[in-house]
Amino acid sequence: MKTNATSRRSIWVNKDKPEIINIIDQRYLPFELKICELRYPEEIIYAISEMQVRGAPLIGVTAAFGIYLAALKEKQSPDLQIRLQKYSLQLKSSRPTAINLAMAVDMVMERLEGKENPMEIIELTFSTAVNFMNQEVDACKRIGENGLPVIEKIYSEKKGEPVQIMTHCNAGWLATVEYGTATAPIYLAHDKGIPVHVWVDETRPRNQGSRLTAWELEQHDIPCTIIADNTGGHLMQKGMVDMLITGSDRTALNGDTANKTGTYLKALAASDNNIPFYVALPLSSIDTSLEEGVRSIPVEIRNENEIHYIEGLSPEGKICKIRTSPPGSKALNYAFDITPAGLISGLITEKGIINASRKDIISLFPEMD
């Protein structure tokens, strides 16, 4: 997507030196666009664990390139396969919850089974990682194409006024590779000339909305306005929102969806005001092992300091952290909540829009019949 009119992804192979993987160090956004060159497998683990990259799909792609960099580094080693095995275990434990991380690592490692020629292994890890990255982009693009008619239909009823879309957290290209999930239909609508305006929830405590979503939309020239997470209900009451789209961290077979904390509150307000609430997600975010979500999806409790401290730009232009709560006070930091399927108007997937119901979800997994 665009940044300063330059087309960009969140991760890419260096054009001149394919032994270098480039990423955006997202910890500095929106204050600085810092691009990093990753040359060593340890740098991949650091990038994931220290959250230079975040967002489940992007973490998976970054991890896949990690095995490629490990193969490059260890190509002279007589026990290359064993070293890759060891590295892949370290890699998988670099973030605790992202299911895409383990899936991506296992997928690359399976492709290497029985291979011994170092050059063949290097080529195979590279091509597997690149293909995986392109598949992620393709899935997001198809989510965009499938969601686009929803925006077009609302626009056709609006007599030229912009379509007002609300989103929560960052399910944009910074969380994937390109297009994003929740943002994909928005980017495609904008690029097609449909006027859209996005209400961006700040998304406390980590502020992924104001820091990342607002930044990427603005870079792509999509009009947007940041609001406190508290404000969405009032905008819906006032008829200032036409539709909502969020991403999903995990969706159960019955359609219940875990997403960044606060999503459930927006879904309730959407329902109370008869506004459609969509979840955009790749099929890989559906956990077919869970019959339902509200009681079964485990919700990560993160460090309470994410609530006590907040990062931003000081008057001197430095990135710094300040404490906003009484020193010594306690906080509790559930990272996600679970939106019951009944509040979801539809799931926008790479295979089309379906109802958030067991019947529709199962139809996308023919192997489950």
Add this chain to the structure above:
Amino acid sequence: MKTNATSRRSIWVNKDKPEIINIIDQRYLPFELKICELRYPEEIIYAISEMQVRGAPLIGVTAAFGIYLAALKEKQSPDLQIRLQKYSLQLKSSRPTAINLAMAVDMVMERLEGKENPMEIIELTFSTAVNFMNQEVDACKRIGENGLPVIEKIYSEKKGEPVQIMTHCNAGWLATVEYGTATAPIYLAHDKGIPVHVWVDETRPRNQGSRLTAWELEQHDIPCTIIADNTGGHLMQKGMVDMLITGSDRTALNGDTANKTGTYLKALAASDNNIPFYVALPLSSIDTSLEEGVRSIPVEIRNENEIHYIEGLSPEGKICKIRTSPPGSKALNYAFDITPAGLISGLITEKGIINASRKDIISLFPEMD
């Protein structure tokens, strides 16, 4: 209420020098407990306009003392009455929205009608302000007494476990003079030995929850935990909340209630999880001129910089402001939202708990029959 085990109000007449009004400069909380001495009427206007004091009831009481300080200052003036009139107009315009401000000023000025003796005027402004302050305290205490049985009843069903109460924004003693409105039943329950624990919504964008409510509860030794505004829905889903109490900025005749933005979202979640949601308010917060609230109560839009910038304590221990959103980005800052009466379990007033309905509300205003 207690601060560091010292019993304190948010405003008081200096014990040794009754020509001095003491306030807590709330702009420094929770990082510093700074007490100011106000000697001149101009200092009262500054205290209100610069938000050294905030909360509609406290603003009203502070303003009443403003006329007393003006009478003291101008006591030698041959046109004392005219000067007080002039001052009262300035005073009323020191904050745009607080209805209690104008009401308090008008109430004191009416008492002065026809008076000419400066000493009599000074005494009358003083006694009127003190009585008004004590009436505010009394109303809050009665709100506490009327809400207490709700907490006691839940406690009787909890087999010794603490009653889990959620609140939003600051409707505590810092917003009134003592006890608060939403917090009054909580303080009374705690003082009676009933174990309570309070979930304190951070309350973006001004963080009155984490900065003020958490501070005052902790000072009074009431266990509490700060949560991001986004988190309340999930806690309710998990059965971690027994009841909610908030304040009211304005309640219409049908029970619709304007309160700090985000209140509506919590009321929706409470309703979705069958958890009682109470609004605690003095009768003076009921606007008997409005038949309904959702469409009729005007909602203040505040400066968008309240969203872009946040104040806290730097690592060096200084109070400072940092920018959290992309420089140049836009934000929209509705300060309130409106909770429809249908989501409110009851209104806790100084005259008892009533339904959020026209019939019950009108019964408290006999002059309306």
